[in-house]
Amino acid sequence: MKQKLYLYSRFERLWHWAQAILIIFLLLTGFEIHGSLELFGYEKAYLWHVYAGVALVVLTAFAIFWHLTTGAWRHYWPVKEKIPQICYYYAVGIFRGEPHPFEKRPDQKLNPLQRLAYLLLKLILYPLQFITAFLLVSYQWWPQLGIKTTFQKVAYYHTAGAFAFLFFLIIHAYLSTTGRPWYSHLRGIILGWEEVGC
Amino acid sequence: MAVTSNWCRCTSCHAGYGWKDKNFDFSEEKIDCLVCHDTTGTYKKFPTDCGYPPLKDKLFAGKKLFKAVNLSYVAQHVGHTTRESCGKCHFYSGGGDGVKRGDIDSTLIAPSKEIDVHMDAKGLNFTCSTCHTTVAHEIDGRHYDSPAPGRRELAFPRYEGHRVRCESCHGVRPHKPSKKLFDWRLVKLNDHTDRVACQTCHIPLYARGKPTNIYWDWSTAGRHKDGKPIVKKGPFGRPEYHTKKGTLKWGKNLVPVYFWYNGTYSYVLPGERVEKREPVVIIRPNGSAEDPEARIFPFKPHFGKQPYDPVNKLLIVPKLFGPKGSGAFWAEFDWKKSAAAGMAAAGLPFSGQVDFIETVYYHALSHMVAPKDKALKCEACHIRQGGRLANISGVYLPGRDRLVELDKIGQALCLIALLFVSVHGLARIIISLKRK
Numbered sequence: 281m282k283q284k285l286y287l288y289s290r291f292e293r294l295w296h297w298a299q300a301i302l303i304i305f306l307l308l309t310g311f312e313i314h315g316s317l318e319l320f321g322y323e324k325a326y327l328w329h330v331y332a333g334v335a336l337v338v339l340t341a342f343a344i345f346w347h348l349t350t351g352a353w354r355h356y357w358p359v360k361e362k363i364p365q366i367c368y369y370y371a372v373g374i375f376r377g378e379p380h381p382f383e384k385r386p387d388q389k390l391n392p393l394q395r396l397a398y399l400l401l402k403l404i405l406y407p408l409q410f411i412t413a414f415l416l417v418s419y420q421w422w423p424q425l426g427i428k429t430t431f432q433k434v435a436y437y438h439t440a441g442a443f444a445f446l447f448f449l450i451i452h453a454y455l456s457t458t459g460r461p462w463y464s465h466l467r468g469i470i471l472g473w474e475e476v477g478c
Numbered sequence: 479m480a481v482t483s484n485w486c487r488c489t490s491c492h493a494g495y496g497w498k499d500k501n502f503d504f505s506e507e508k509i510d511c512l513v514c515h516d517t518t519g520t521y522k523k524f525p526t527d528c529g530y531p532p533l534k535d536k537l538f539a540g541k542k543l544f545k546a547v548n549l550s551y552v553a554q555h556v557g558h559t560t561r562e563s564c565g566k567c568h569f570y571s572g573g574g575d576g577v578k579r580g581d582i583d584s585t586l587i588a589p590s591k592e593i594d595v596h597m598d599a600k601g602l603n604f605t606c607s608t609c610h611t612t613v614a615h616e617i618d619g620r621h622y623d624s625p626a627p628g629r630r631e632l633a634f635p636r637y638e639g640h641r642v643r644c645e646s647c648h649g650v651r652p653h654k655p656s657k658k659l660f661d662w663r664l665v666k667l668n669d670h671t672d673r674v675a676c677q678t679c680h681i682p683l684y685a686r687g688k689p690t691n692i693y694w695d696w697s698t699a700g701r702h703k704d705g706k707p708i709v710k711k712g713p714f715g716r717p718e719y720h721t722k723k724g725t726l727k728w729g730k731n732l733v734p735v736y737f738w739y740n741g742t743y744s745y746v747l748p749g750e751r752v753e754k755r756e757p758v759v760i761i762r763p764n765g766s767a768e769d770p771e772a773r774i775f776p777f778k779p780h781f782g783k784q785p786y787d788p789v790n791k792l793l794i795v796p797k798l799f800g801p802k803g804s805g806a807f808w809a810e811f812d813w814k815k816s817a818a819a820g821m822a823a824a825g826l827p828f829s830g831q832v833d834f835i836e837t838v839y840y841h842a843l844s845h846m847v848a849p850k851d852k853a854l855k856c857e858a859c860h861i862r863q864g865g866r867l868a869n870i871s872g873v874y875l876p877g878r879d880r881l882v883e884l885d886k887i888g889q890a891l892c893l894i895a896l897l898f899v900s901v902h903g904l905a906r907i908i909i910s911l912k913r914k
């Protein structure tokens with residue numbers, strides 16, 4: 281039995297897509313700064329990267345505020361159940377047409393694997409990228425701030441973080457097509473409403 | 479006038495290397511200076527129109543005059559200096575207009591803003607001494623002090639008026655927004671000045687006025703045609719071959735080379751043994767990333783081929799000018815005789831053998847600052863390969879540098895992920911098609 285659920289509020293959708301665009305843009309400009317791409321020209325790539333980075337920080341600050349005030353942070357609280365079943369589903373079940381072992385509900389819209397992945401993203405990758413980014417832009421003031429490291433090291437961590445983001449993005453974008461029909465998850469995050477069940 | 483003869487910068491005309499500071503014994507070099515003057519005298523392009531009488535070598539033969547050289551004398555006699563008065567020597571160093579340095583030539587008498595924003599005749603119209611302030615008649619520069627005096631900061635009167643650094647007038651963070659309150663781009667440009675010299679970005683090309691000599695091969699000098707000396711003009715109207723000088727190459731609008739430079743040079747001194755590891759660097763800028771005074775600085779490399787004594791491993795100081803019978807190269811065109819005479823005069827041993835060796839001098843570039851819109855673009859340096867700073871070590875230069883292993887691992891993981899999702903997706907598509 282199919283059911284239409286309102287899963288993602290307007291703020292969440294806005295946040296999600298702004299974040300997606302910013303991260304893709306940060307990846308493009310970042311890897312141009314890195315020397316792997318040539319798209320905008322170095323100067324623009326660098327400036328826009330920093331502007332987009334600041335925008336992402338501001339957006340994230342809003343999102344943290346939103347999650348705390350609405351209690352939506354609970355969606356990311358990790359749970360143990362069903363993780364093996366979900367892994368089995370993506371490895372085998374999905375090809376056999378079996379149903380997803382996890383059923384989305386407005387009060388638990390993220391499956392346990394998602395929870396884990398997003399939690400890692402938010403607790404490790406974001407801070408890593410933001411802290412290194414802060415160091416990169418502030419390196420002229422390190423002596424005053426009492427920071428002792430080398431620009432090179434920080435840049436390496438920032439680059440490593442960038443690769444992790446790219447990795448995440450590939451998997452994440454693909455998994456978004458695994459709904460039934462394939463665009464149902466996408467529709468959910470665009471319109472807010474998603475058909476769940478089968 | 480007489481002073482000129484000593485200041486002629488003979489050092490580049492021949493192996494009169496190591497002319498490092500004012501303590502250098504000029505009396506040893508006097509003959510070489512005459513040589514220089516002969517060159518300029520016969521050099522057709524030498525402008526005699528600036529109220530400057532034609533140079534006559536004989537006039538300068540007096541030894542006393544050579545000893546009397548000092549810059550304060552020059553400064554006093556040129557009075558309130560004009561660009562011409564300094565330029566009489568400096569534009570023609572190396573024996574011709576712009577020969578030696580790629581950034582000081584006769585176009586600076588009345589340059590456009592395009593050539594030099596400071597000496598722009600219709601604009602700022604600086605004279606040389608606007609920057610090269612003279613304190614107690616000592617012209618600021620590396621001649622009296624090495625490195626040049628003054629600090630890299632605004633030159634307030636309490637610093638005795640030394641003003642020969644770009645920072646003396648512009649400060650260390652010279653890029654300020656004119657309209658906006660804050661401009662991150664300019665902040666970033668300012669962040670460079672602790673490592674990158676102003677000149678590096680603001681002198682994107684050298685020899686923008688007159689062509690400069692980039693290669694000087696003495697080994698071919700002395701050829702004659704039907705008993706007559708040969709002068710063959712090449713591109714830019716400059717000699718490609720000259721019996722007295724050898725093979726010459728010229729260039730215009732050239733890209734500098736870059737080194738760490740703290741304002742001092744290392745020189746190969748006369749009598750210093752040099753291994754035949756070519757090219758021998760005769761004037762080498764000092765400095766490294768660890769040196770807080772050093773900046774990445776632009777240089778003109780001046781390549782050449784000079785006489786060399788392969789047995790004693792010495793650069794030869796040849797005798798060039800003199801009457802027949804003295805061994806002078808320009809009278810007899812015999813390197814062995816000329817070397818014997820020159821080395822004897824320099825008090826150095828000579829084995830009797832003359833070989834030729836590739837050499838290079840580096841000249842720091844500080845003039846012909848281009849208009850601001852011609853300053854180097856980010857990509858000139860921040861590029862994976864072939865950038866201007868490709869050979870600069872000791873800094874992490876984003877875009878050029880990376881941790882190759884990290885890139886490999888990152889790329890590999892992302893590729894694996896991509897492959898994995900592609901296979902997974904393809905399998906899903908195939909299965910769903912079959913099901914239909």
Ligand code: HEM
Nearest residue numbers: 303306307310311313314330333334413416435442445876
């Ligand atoms: C998803 C987030 C981000 C990604 C994927 C990312 C990616 C990258 C990459 C690949 C580089 C090149 C690193 C190098 O070659 O050294 C870079 C450089 C840089 N990033 Fe980010 N970045 C992100 C967020 C940020 C943020 C939030 C800021 C802060 C405003 C920032 C500021 C910088 C700066 C200043 C550089 C230049 C310094 C350098 O080359 O290391 N980045 N970024």
